[in-house]
Amino acid sequence: MALSNTSGLTGLLSNLSINAAETEAKMNSIERIREYDSLEQEAPAVIPENRPPKDWPATGEIVFKDTSLRYRQGDLVLKKLNLTVAGEEKVGIVGRTGAGKSTYVTTKKKNFYQFY
Numbered sequence: 001m002a003l004s005n006t007s008g009l010t011g012l013l014s015n016l017s018i019n020a021a022e023t024e025a026k027m028n029s030i031e032r033i034r035e036y037d038s039l040e041q042e043a044p045a046v047i048p049e050n051r052p053p054k055d056w057p058a059t060g061e062i063v064f065k066d067t068s069l070r071y072r073q074g075d076l077v078l079k080k081l082n083l084t085v086a087g088e089e090k091v092g093i094v095g096r097t098g099a100g101k102s103t104y105v106t107t108k109k110k111n112f113y114q115f116y
Contacts, residue, residue, distance in 0.1 A: 060087045 067081040077098075085091050093101050 061085060 062083075062085040064081050064083040067078065067083075068076050069078040069081075070076045095101050
């Protein structure tokens, strides 16, 4: 009888530890939701009053001369970039991981391009 009760107790303790772990995981997810809910709201992706005209850019060009960029103190990501993009021209940027594609696009997006 003692062995029978001991094996039942082992199963009960096993279920108790599983339930405790699941409860802790669910409480962590609630903490994350509360934290994300308290974050400052981001600006909308598109602000209609700040959109460029439909025919933009009709003319013009973008010129880079010996442009160098880095993420922070350390090595340059882009070194002496020379590039000319004519008006109404579309450009694709390709390269391997860490080549500086995101840095280049982020720099241009703020001032010249509207990417979709």
